[in-house]
Amino acid sequence: MSTSVQTNTDPAFQRCLAPDCAATYDLGQALTSCSECGGLLDVAYDWDRLPVPKSLRDFEKKWSRRNEPLCRSGVWRFHELLPFAPPEKVVTIGEGQTMLQPSDGVASYVGVDPGRLFLEYEGLNPSGSFKDNGMTAAFTHAHTIGAKRAACASTGNTSASLALYCGVSKLMQAVIFIGTGKISYGKLSQALDYGALTLQIAGDFDDAMQRVRQVSEQLGIYLVNSVNPFRLEGQKTIMYRVLESLDWQPPDWIVVPGQPGQQQRLRQSVYGVARARVDRSHPAAGSHQRHRCQHAS
Numbered sequence: 001m002s003t004s005v006q007t008n009t010d011p012a013f014q015r016c017l018a019p020d021c022a023a024t025y026d027l028g029q030a031l032t033s034c035s036e037c038g039g040l041l042d043v044a045y046d047w048d049r050l051p052v053p054k055s056l057r058d059f060e061k062k063w064s065r066r067n068e069p070l071c072r073s074g075v076w077r078f079h080e081l082l083p084f085a086p087p088e089k090v091v092t093i094g095e096g097q098t099m100l101q102p103s104d105g106v107a108s109y110v111g112v113d114p115g116r117l118f119l120e121y122e123g124l125n126p127s128g129s130f131k132d133n134g135m136t137a138a139f140t141h142a143h144t145i146g147a148k149r150a151a152c153a154s155t156g157n158t159s160a161s162l163a164l165y166c167g168v169s170k171l172m173q174a175v176i177f178i179g180t181g182k183i184s185y186g187k188l189s190q191a192l193d194y195g196a197l198t199l200q201i202a203g204d205f206d207d208a209m210q211r212v213r214q215v216s217e218q219l220g221i222y223l224v225n226s227v228n229p230f231r232l233e234g235q236k237t238i239m240y241r242v243l244e245s246l247d248w249q250p251p252d253w254i255v256v257p258g259q260p261g262q263q264q265r266l267r268q269s270v271y272g273v274a275r276a277r278v279d280r281s282h283p284a285a286g287s288h289q290r291h292r293c294q295h296a297s
């Protein structure tokens with residue numbers, strides 16, 4: 001496996017998140033950790049060399065082209081902000097068609113004024129969870145590099161999502177590792193219905209994760225757990241949709257259920273639009289607003 005430390009010349013590449021390492025790898029490699037230091041990887045872009053829309057309004061205009069799969073997808077509608085795969089290689093099943101909805105009931109419960117609290121309901125995704133946002137991105141990368149099998153360890157949602165993409169696209173065989181009794185049976189039935197090969201091992205999720213990493217590396221199976229940097233690329237679009245729904249004005253607070261790593265990636269999304277140097281179609285009225293991500297559970 002070749003390493004190209006600090007010498008990558010592609011406009012999109014993989015990069016180690018450890019600041020004192022920052023090794024880079026080309027997009028053609030299926031990696032779940034840095035070969036130099038073992039750290040997590042991110043997908044990075046040289047925005048000076050990539051085209052981006054002139055205005056954020058260009059993303060909104062794609063809503064009117066819903067007969068085009070890449071415009072209908074709430075992930076790939078933002079393709080210019082995650083340009084790691086050519087459009088013809090993108091695998092989409094219509095994920096990410098979610099929107100921000102006001103919830104005065106929850107606002108009242110937590111002591112927020114009516115009309116000031118919104119929920120981005122990701123349960124409307126094809127497999128029933130937010131995982132489809134990341135899965136379409138990882139699956140697209142897997143397809144781009146010619147993978148024929150994709151695997152994950154899961155307690156439910158990830159396996160259902162992977163099995164759905166494999167079953168609908170018919171591009172890959174899904175292989176799922178679960179711990180003993182450590183899976184939602186509703187989600188397991190989704191995976192089985194879509195033809196996933198499901199392996200139950202003795203132990204919990206961590207044991208299943210360790211085993212799937214070993215097997216994937218030994219047999220050349222594409223691993224789609226969240227150590228896969230492309231999963232996180234897709235998940236960032238949740239925040240793009242939130243910002244778009246708020247007319248690109250950042251809210252005071254963004255409350256995210258999940259792990260610290262996920263919060264970091266979503267926080268990156270808030271600034272991702274600026275990094276990509278897409279012009280705001282109007283100045284930010286809330287320049288003094290706080291931009292915070294809060295761990296909710």
Ligand SMILES: [Zn+2]
Binds near residue numbers: 018021023036037
């Ligand atoms: Zn590294």
